[in-house]
Amino acid sequence: MCRNIKTLANFEPPATEDEIRASALQFVRKLSGMNKPSHANEAAFNRAVDDVASVARQLLASLETHAPPRDREVERLKAQERARQRFG
Secondary structure, eight states: OOTTOOOOSSEESOOOHHHHHHHHHHHHHHHHTOSSOOGGGHHHHHHHHHHHHHHHHHHHHHOOOOSOOEEHHHHHHHHHHHHHHHHO
């Protein structure tokens, strides 16, 4: 799993379009093995990012949960603490 792809479900406020698109971009980069596509592959790469973002948006909109929404600030602080423990 690509470490840069973050969980986007069940947050308050909900995931932004930029967050969804960034996750889609990371996913397509991982699948394709390219950080930046060549000119010949650029259209296919961008179309894939658009398609993945669209499906991700649909998924997030259709998920149901009984858990309370997570707080972005709390999750950010937890991630910082994990990084501090991991990297010192």
